[in-house]
Amino acid sequence: MDRQLIYGKPGLLTGPSLHHCPGCHYGIILGVLFEVIEELDIGGRAIAVTGGGCTARWARYLDIDTTGGIHGPGPAIASAIKRIYPESIVFVAQGDGEQGAIGLGYFMNSALRAEKITIMGFNNACFGTTGGQMAPTTLLGMKTSTSPLGRNPQTEGFPFHAPELIATIKGTAYAARVSVHTSANRQRAKAALKTAFQKQIDGVGFSLVEFIAACPPNWHLSPGDCLKFIEEKMLVEFPLGDFKNVDTIDYSMPVF
Amino acid sequence: MAEWILSSGNEAAARGAIQAGCKYFFGYPITPQNEIAEFLSEELPKIGGVYLQSDGEGAAAYMLFGGALTGQRVMTATSSPGFSLMHEAISHMAMVEAPAVIIEVMRLGPGAGTGGQQGQTDYRQMTKGGGHGAYRNIVLAPYTVQEIFDFTQLAFYLADKYRILVIVATDFILGRMTERVNLRSLNFPPLPAKDWALKGKDQKDGKSDHHMSALVFGGIPEFFQHQTEKHQRIIEEETRVExxxxxxxxxxxxxxxxxxxxxxxxxxxxxxxxxxxxxxxxxxxxxxxxxxxxxxxxxxxxxxxxxxxxxxxxxxxxxxxxxxxxxxxxxxxxxxxxxxxxxxxxxxxxxxxxxxx
Incomplete structure (x- = not known):
């Protein structure tokens, strides 16, 4: 009997395996990214900048031009590439630690400059690769290896909300938060990422998609319980949805 | 045939960059290098280039990193405290062998020092590598405005020849003084094609390139052997003294x-x-x-x-x-x-x- 391939390895995946931990959602998000790049047919002009930590090796997984493995400055690197090759599609994959802590300046300023780049931010409420330390996105009361008594807002402040913040900036075309913990959410995540890239293709402005992602080893939960944790805890603090979605931005310049 | 002008050292560095075909500059204000950024913010758009004002020297250096990987000639300029801020990116540039040029208009340090006046207190930082990881940068030290103009062109050639960062080391006096400059175009031997550049696969017959630290995958002795041999070649071929x-x-x-x-x-x-x-x-x-x-x-x-x-x-x-x-x-x-x-x-x-x- 002839057998037909109905689902296979994405064409842009370079290697046979990923390094992500069992139950980690980054592999699912990587799959979403592959599908979006292929459906928009932008692989030939896409340039990716990955972060430090869990996204670093994505620079090796994608059969497109990539650089990365550096913690925080992805948006600055991407800004330069995009300015030099405006026809390319430049995106950054970065974690919440680099986005909300060490790289907040690079991230915010790339939005303030209305860079026509796309940022994929990953919110797993901790620093993943380094061993689950407290991140800007760590939930209040959540115990991590550097908040052993739980995150206390009095001393550690409140969780960082990237899309809500970026939505307030004029040069932002699109800012959304999505999750991939159910297949329906995965579909919505894919649509959001597609929208974000479309804004860049159309030259509208800066675009951000934040992905909620499970981190089983650092949450000390089974992959199954992580889904419950996302539903019951993460999504309460970090609501899903579009925080800004515009097709045009007024770039008119007053003359002095 | 070349034109003679009166120029400050800083302006000569900017002009030298344009002469070398650099169209992309990442700037951040700091005294005493501001004239470089100011000149290029006006001139680069006229030749289809980009002046991009960064959100700090750390960002400017990472823009230099990204820009260098596109295969285009890119530059930034700074002065001592800003130069300190750049070293994380400079170290990463050494790792992936990204060629670029930095004009370092020294001011007296440490710290904020005099707030922007004369000094030569960055010698160790420039020559020994101010960042982590046992790397090298080429450091050129002009002493006239003409040399600033010429060496900036030379810097781009050496950067591309060896895939290395080249620092043109000037200071408050050299940057701010005015001398006669012959705006001559220096000729250099042909350079290898930048077939490693990030441009999108469509521009490279479907080939993708990946610039990140490879050491995580092994090949550590080979990497340092390659670096050491390159440094040795630079020592043998590029050492200059008057x-x-x-x-x-x-x-x-x-x-x-x-x-x-x-x-x-x-x-x-x-x-x-x-x-x-x-x-x-x-x-x-x-x-x-x-x-x-x-x-x-x-x-x-x-x-x-x-x-x-x-x-x-x-x-x-x-x-x-x-x-x-x-x-x-x-x-x-x-x-x-x-x-x-x-x-x-x-x-x-x-x-x-x-x-x-």
């Missing part, structure tokens, strides 16, 4: 950059007074002209290092001289007064010459 009346000198002065101007004048005064003094001026601070200095020292009685610093260059000179003859230092204490505008004058150097000879 010899000014040093062949038969009893006393050899070693000085670079703006201080070498004062030292050259002091040599002239000394020669007029019948004293056999010469100047060896390192043009490349790295690679350091160790052999030339060693050889010259073997024929001399004494060596005098003059630098506007408590003593950094002197360490490299001592390592080159190998205790063949005594090495003296005329350092920052020789300034004519203690305020921020104090300078080491030729007359003060001449005094030292007389005391030593």
């Amino acid at each position: 010899n000014y009346q040093a062949e038969n000198a009893r006393l050899i002065i070693i000085a670079y950059g703006s201080t070498a101007r004062a030292a050259r004048r002091a040599v002239n005064i000394a020669r007029k007074n019948g004293l056999e003094v010469g100047l060896l001026r390192p043009i490349t601070l790295w690679p350091f002209p160790k052999e030339a200095i060693k050889k010259a020292a073997s024929r001399a009685e004494k060596v005098l290092v003059v630098e506007d610093s408590p003593g950094e260059l002197v360490e490299d000179v001592e390592a080159a001289v190998l205790e063949q003859v005594p090495v003296h230092l005329l350092g920052i204490w020789a300034r004519h007064h203690s305020g921020p505008s104090g300078l080491i004058y030729p007359e003060r150097i001449f005094q030292e010459i007389k005391a030593l000879i």
